[in-house]
Amino acid sequence: MGLLRRKHDDNTPAKTGKTRRVRKLGARIFEARQLRGLVRDPDLQAVDMERQTRRTLIGLWFFLSLGLVFTTAGVQKFLAGDATRTDPLWWAAWTVEPMFAGLLIVILNFEAVILSYGLDPDHEWWYRLKKVLLASTLAMNVIPQITPLLRGRWQEFNLGSAAVHAIIPVIVYGIAEVIPVIQAKRREIMLLIYETADQADDTAEPEPGSEPARSATEPAPAPTSAPVPEPAPAPVPEPVPGPVMPAIRRAPRLPAPILQKVKDARSQALANGREFTAADIQRVAKLSADIAEQVAAEFTTHNGHAFN
Structure with a gap:
């Protein structure tokens, strides 16, 4: 009984060091290891990019609508003048500014498509x-x-009102210009994410010595009979093989933005008087270690001309 009690005392958190804080931190570390692989997933990156862009666009469209309401009232006042509600001109004046804004938005949306x-x-x-x-x-x-x-009626002039009526149309125009640019950049980033992922998948090779998997419906090879032994021919001296050069795998072609970052990293490494390595590539581009080594070898051999 005393031995069991002593053994139980030795397994307490104070003795083993596995306190509540240690267990909590260990759970967080395990969770972080699981998240590390998910964060690098291209589909998750694309979904996150789409969600962040949608939030930004919703906010811009909301404030753009508020600005159009203000400018529409100003344009209506300018066109209607002293007309009353019984005059059709008073009602038609409300449609002028939405028409101008609609034309501008349609033009800029198409501009976003071609910019992408x-x-x-x-x-x-x-x-x-x-x-x-x-x-x-x-x-x-x-x-x-x-x-x-x-x-000449200076007492009727309001500087603040004049400034607001001048600034808000410019802000509305600027928001309308920025929205297509955001849409175009979102498309470019998503295409770059998937292009990088496709190149990483294409460069993945099977492990040495592994055989391609055979489908379940493919028939197994038929057993062959043992060959009949033939008399051995006279020995002929074999030619001495020359040195075999190891096959060099060509590095995958990189997208233009990533290639420029790699070139800048190489120039910086050479300027610092050190060798250009795969670690320099991984600091500026999210590439695997294998691909980074291939790119570094390609730059060392061809000075980067093979990517052009």
């Missing part, structure tokens, strides 16, 4: 139309505010 493919809308009227839409909205919001100055 690396193309630029190189046409003079493309830029002219956007400038005309912005200038029209800005003028129709500002002119009613500065009219008292033009008529």
Whole structure:
């Protein structure tokens, strides 16, 4: 009984060191090891990118809508003038600013699509139309505010109101310009994530000595009969084989952004007077150790010209 009690006392957390804090930290370390592989998964990266972009776009569209409500009221006041609600012009004036904003958004959305493919809308009227839409909205919001100055009624002029009516149209135009850029960059990043993952899968090779798996429906090879022994021919001296050069695996072609980062890392390593290694590549690009070594060997052998 005393021996069991002594053994139980030796297994207490104070004796073994496995306290509650140690067990808690150990559980966190185990969880972090499990998450490390998931975080590098390209599908998870794409989903996270899509979620973050959606949140950003929702916020931008919300504030863009608030700005359009403000500018629509300013444009309506400019066009309607002294007209009353019984006048059709009073109601038609409310549709002018939404029409201008809708045209601008449609143009910029298509611009986002072609920007994601690396193309630029190189046409003079493309830029002219956007400038005309912005200038029209800005003028129709500002002119009613500065009219008292033009008529000499200084007491009716409100500097704060004039500044707000001038700034908000510019902000609305800027948000409309930024939204397509965000959409284009999201597409570029997602394509880059999957392109890097596909290259990593293509360069994966089976382990040495392993045989390709045979499907269950494939028939097993038929047993062959033992060959009949034949008289051995006269020995012929075999030629001495020359030195066999080890096969060098070509490194996979890297996307242009990753290739530029690798070139910059190599230039920095050479400038510091040290050898360019796979560790330098892994610091700037998320590549496996095997692929990083192949890329480093390719740069050392061909000075990076094989990637061009």
